[in-house]
Amino acid sequence: MSDVRRDTFHRYFGHSATVFAEAPGRVNLIGEHTDYNGGFVLPTAIPQRTHAELALRSDSKVRILSHDIGPNGEEHDYMLGDERPLHRWFDYVAGITWLLRERGYAIRGFDLRVSTDIPMGAGLSSSASLLVTVLRALRQAFDLPLNDVDLALMSQSVENGFVGAHVGIMDQMAASLADSGTALFLDTRSLEYRKIMIPDDIDMFIINSGVRHSHADGGYNTRRMECEEACSHLGVKELRDVQDINLTYAIGEPFGSRARHVISENARVLKAVDAISRGSMEELGRLMIESHASMRDNFKVSVPEIDFLVEASLAHPEVYGARLTGGGFGGSIVGICRKGHGKRLANLIADRYQSQTSHHASILVP
Ligand code: GLA
Numbered sequence: 553m554s555d556v557r558r559d560t561f562h563r564y565f566g567h568s569a570t571v572f573a574e575a576p577g578r579v580n581l582i583g584e585h586t587d588y589n590g591g592f593v594l595p596t597a598i599p600q601r602t603h604a605e606l607a608l609r610s611d612s613k614v615r616i617l618s619h620d621i622g623p624n625g626e627e628h629d630y631m632l633g634d635e636r637p638l639h640r641w642f643d644y645v646a647g648i649t650w651l652l653r654e655r656g657y658a659i660r661g662f663d664l665r666v667s668t669d670i671p672m673g674a675g676l677s678s679s680a681s682l683l684v685t686v687l688r689a690l691r692q693a694f695d696l697p698l699n700d701v702d703l704a705l706m707s708q709s710v711e712n713g714f715v716g717a718h719v720g721i722m723d724q725m726a727a728s729l730a731d732s733g734t735a736l737f738l739d740t741r742s743l744e745y746r747k748i749m750i751p752d753d754i755d756m757f758i759i760n761s762g763v764r765h766s767h768a769d770g771g772y773n774t775r776r777m778e779c780e781e782a783c784s785h786l787g788v789k790e791l792r793d794v795q796d797i798n799l800t801y802a803i804g805e806p807f808g809s810r811a812r813h814v815i816s817e818n819a820r821v822l823k824a825v826d827a828i829s830r831g832s833m834e835e836l837g838r839l840m841i842e843s844h845a846s847m848r849d850n851f852k853v854s855v856p857e858i859d860f861l862v863e864a865s866l867a868h869p870e871v872y873g874a875r876l877t878g879g880g881f882g883g884s885i886v887g888i889c890r891k892g893h894g895k896r897l898a899n900l901i902a903d904r905y906q907s908q909t910s911h912h913a914s915i916l917v918p
Contacts, residue, residue: 561605564617565663569605573688576601577670578677578726579758579886580877581735582843583821585851587720589779589814590741590790592821595726596734596750598676598758598917602668602685608693609661614649616642617665621672632661637714644682647714648690651706659694671914673764675878680723683707701743704728718773737825741792748825754833754872755894755918756886759902761857762911763882771881775853779814782807791815813850817843837872837888844875853880857909861885864901871897884916894918
């Protein structure tokens with residue numbers, strides 16, 4: 553924790569923080585829109601993180617401050633028991649205190665400062681990272697008997713029940729459990745997970761397109777409903793349970809295409825885990841390319857800017873594969889390439905993007 557950070561808390565609240573917590577953002581290597589269909593995902597933590605500093609109060613007031621979340625940085629306060637969604641970033645904090653109270657945890661007011669270097673709306677789970685960070689701080693402050701999976705599940709309940717984004721469990725599990733040297737191979741139905749070493753003979757690159765998305769608006773929730781509708785046509789509880797992909801051709805559009813993406817994507821995650829264990833980066837790359845095509849053509853969650861970044865990446869022979877990562881409708885791409893080329897290639901790809909679109913691309917990794 554830097555001195556500058558501690559000084560800011562003290563200057564604003566007039567006393568010092570006593571609890572410190574943090575959690576990373578995530579990038580998903582493969583397995584997109586599978587988590588709310590009972591399927592498999594393979595995210596890993598990114599170096600960008602959210603930090604929280606907190607001090608308990610003796611009353612029921614919650615005061616929140618951030619200089620880098622929200623348009624120009626801002627503050628907000630409310631009384632416990634008075635939580636309401638205001639469609640602003642601090643809903644995530646209010647949603648947590650709402651949920652803790654709903655579940656009968658005895659909490660009182662607190663002063664909280666949060667800061668992050670995870671860009672918002674970039675498909676890198678800034679919100680899951682914020683939720684897990686604040687829950688970690690409150691777990692410590694109130695000595696709550698919650699494990700890391702509980703924190704992930706509670707973060708998801710806040711998104712679903714308070715913020716109104718009907719997201720799956722991948723991002724919260726990644727923020728709570730993932731680290732950056734391994735990929736978190738997660739079965740989202742059983743919540744069983746295994747950490748898989750990311751081979752060290754590749755570079756990963758992550759580029760933010762600068763086209764922002766929000767999962768509380770239309771597109772994401774619509775895809776989720778389309779998957780539910782596909783399930784009812786196919787007579788299964790979750791798309792994970794469909795054995796024969798050919799059945800999807802009989803259920804009409806767009807449900808058939810949506811289901812085909814999910815079913816094939818689940819299979820790709822399993823193949824990707826196998827490819828990593830065999831050290832076959834060509835195969836992993838090929839699966840990422842297929843995943844992108846399926847998200848673009850079947851699931852229809854890509855946008856031209858993201859397609860441009862993926863194609864610009866694949867133009868380089870050192871790149872094994874690249875794809876849209878996260879929920880889509882904007883956000884970031886993730887790619888893998890031969891070791892030692894990541895930085896140079898990411899710069900070339902970002903420069904080309906900027907010269908041909910009106911957006912600024914930012915390189916998050918390497
Ligand atoms: C968002 C959601 C996740 C997941 C991805 C798509 O990141 O928060 O639950 O559905 O989109 O894979």
